[in-house]
Amino acid sequence: MADEWLRTGIGRSTPDAITVRGRDLATELMGKVSFTELAFLLAANRIPSPGEARLFDAALVALADHGLTPSVLAARLTWTGATESLQGAVAAGLLGAGNVFLGVVEDTARFLAAILATVRPDGADGRQDAAEAAVAEAIAGGRRIPGLGHPTHRVEDPRTPRLYAIAAEAAVPLPHMTLLRTVANAHAAATGKALPINGAGAAGAAWADLGFPPEIIRGFALLARTAGLVGHLAEEMTDPIGLRLWLDVEHRATYTADPGPSAR
Amino acid sequence: MADEWLRTGIGRSTPDAITVRGRDLATELMGKVSFTELAFLLAANRIPSPGEARLFDAALVALADHGLTPSVLAARLTWTGATESLQGAVAAGLLGAGNVFLGVVEDTARFLAAILATVRPDGADGRQDAAEAAVAEAIAGGRRIPGLGHPTHRVEDPRTPRLYAIAAEAAVPLPHMTLLRTVANAHAAATGKALPINGAGAAGAAWADLGFPPEIIRGFALLARTAGLVGHLAEEMTDPIGLRLWLDVEHRATYTADPGPSAR
Amino acid sequence: MADEWLRTGIGRSTPDAITVRGRDLATELMGKVSFTELAFLLAANRIPSPGEARLFDAALVALADHGLTPSVLAARLTWTGATESLQGAVAAGLLGAGNVFLGVVEDTARFLAAILATVRPDGADGRQDAAEAAVAEAIAGGRRIPGLGHPTHRVEDPRTPRLYAIAAEAAVPLPHMTLLRTVANAHAAATGKALPINGAGAAGAAWADLGFPPEIIRGFALLARTAGLVGHLAEEMTDPIGLRLWLDVEHRATYTADPGPSAR
């Protein structure tokens, strides 16, 4: 009665057992793999090596929180209006983790993967040339290079050197992370202005080096940010700012309405 | 210029540093605490002991996935219509993690906390009586007892004994988990029908024993489920079922429209 | 091959026709019923009379916007981070329309329906007594009465008398709206403090008088608010405040982190 097209390799539940990626949840996973390793397994269908797990984990830690960002404010304001649904507040916070901010993890991975696709797998020299060409093309097109620059961390994003150091210890090939440095140097040479590799860009490159395709990488940033959102909502429950932020905005706002033309 | 009411202890970002719960992200957290420990720190404002971290982590692992649940199907169907926004698909999946399913973690913690609030901190005997009274009251009111019973795992939820075993090794006081067993026994005695402690109930009790108030506990279930959703969406990207599920539903559905009365 | 359980009376699509609630969309609905009437039809399975449609519509107009509320700010902040997904920004705005604010429409309808369920259908005198009893019970329990009072409109909510006037012209029985006035008077008599009927309460009572059960009434507030959110997002696209609000908050926020105890 099973339908061929309706198939999944993620999870199954029977009266006696729950299986995740073909492994028994209770006896093979709980207490044996960490939540970080499980998240890796769920998306990659393999359990990471200790070095891979450490790098994957450090990138999650790096992106979990960045203070009172727009998406955090959205989550806390949502809680202000709807305390019956913690999932709604978390969801609202995730919805702002898109192309402008955390989407950078995906954009960086995609940008680097496109460069790597043009060079021979062993071609270090080819990478330098390809990086310079990609940078030149972006500059000519007036496009920002994903993963470079940060509005707050203008000289150096403190997460980046730390993530590179952890990656160096991970015994993992790092073509994307290495190329991202090449890209940053090429950009500095071409423009005379050094932009730091930002934390999201470094994390995106790290996740790409762990084997993930660009289109799922944003999901890890969402996972990381969920932990931050839960922390902010725990704080909102005891020391709320949503309501006071609203009242402050109402008090300060200028009303500019111009009734405009009317057909009536 | 800082406003007293606009305060947070979660995170801050300066040009040189990112701070999370008062700790330097790059030097004190990345590579030094796991993502699980960071999630604990974010919500509890303290780093857990190794035993606490292991129990917290095992509960996350326990709840990360349970197969093609309604919320997973919602996430995958959302991706079918909106591939530009992975955050939208994850958010849609989280929105179904509410009172009917994963909200059990919170309900169980709340039910147990209410019983514990009526007994002396050291009163084991009082707990037995209070548990029996709470069970009797629920039965009389026709209410289900949160944390007991599961539509699939009718005899035993495989996650539960495993989580209790991990908890026993954690060197953590376990008043909620212990009480949940007392409640389950009291229910079996009162009804003659043994219901298993379900995995969500056990996880909710575990998180309560780690010091978290009931109202934030649902947040950890959301964190766990986010990892599962990312896994399912990774699969959906390569082996989609959303579109085919829709076409199958369209094909099989009976249209029952009764135009009904009209004022026209 | 159709499955009995998989049935819907809402909509169906065939190669030649789209049917909504049993009516041909192109020939019977487009250009013949207004969007307001269609929304009524979709939820009630009948086309409203002109008076019903006018009352239903006026309540939608009443609740479409209330300035820079928390949910509007959440939507605009979400757009700040994710411009690829307008649906995400609208969804984030709706997620804050919950129990604290717009849920009042549902709570009021439920409160009034519970009173009406205790009196004979024709018993006006019974309603007075039942209203007084319900008010007394709420006061004794320290509960607010849904639909009464507003933080901004302390003397009178300008939407309320207008909605009552439109309702009076609608040739519709108004048991809920009438009872809400009785409740407001009973509350004033019992407390010595007159609270105005707020616009959400009046709208909830109006929708209940149009025959809708309490549990769907919040949906109309969501529909109304969607129009407001689209307006705000249109403004955000040309005159953004999300980014500046974030920077302002970052600038003004006090960081209170107490590293707290550590097990390490």
Place this chain on the structure above:
Amino acid sequence: MADEWLRTGIGRSTPDAITVRGRDLATELMGKVSFTELAFLLAANRIPSPGEARLFDAALVALADHGLTPSVLAARLTWTGATESLQGAVAAGLLGAGNVFLGVVEDTARFLAAILATVRPDGADGRQDAAEAAVAEAIAGGRRIPGLGHPTHRVEDPRTPRLYAIAAEAAVPLPHMTLLRTVANAHAAATGKALPINGAGAAGAAWADLGFPPEIIRGFALLARTAGLVGHLAEEMTDPIGLRLWLDVEHRATYTADPGPSAR
């Protein structure tokens, strides 16, 4: 104390009045403009003419429902898991209204606007040439032309001729709608295969002709779909399919797990 940057022209609330787009809500809008006209006013900052309102409204009616689509199923499955939050179910439904389905309204408007930007305002002949060029370019690039074709309505989408007829009566210039027909004809001539203009494409062109920029047009599709979602959720409350759909999927699904390689 008002801040210049924190300004809005949408709505304001004072103790005595609520203002929307510079008009008094109670006395100038409620009962005087329809909800459709208010939605137009909110986004356009002007009240539409009767013909404009009728066209705007008919496009909303056209897109409100299309049966058990993926986003409707997502909303109903979300309700299955979270009945405390109707806003969550509606939001989940909207999150699937993205680039694959309803985003077509925006894509069509954008495609047509790009063609119009290349021709003189009065240049009908130029439009023919420009349409042919745009079609040729899309075909050469292997891209679908937004607004053409529909998986169900393969010969004609029944909404399209009806919307064009209503538009013809609206006394509104229709450059986008007219151009869309030119594009459809050019596509048929170039490929030898006539694709119908779909309802979403026609609606997107209509909204563009009413003066809205492409980036907000998806918002009207979301407004329309919200009415459909509320209808489906009203049905789900009395005749649920979410739970049964889940059980059916669980029953039919094939579990394909391949444990995959492990580093352990």
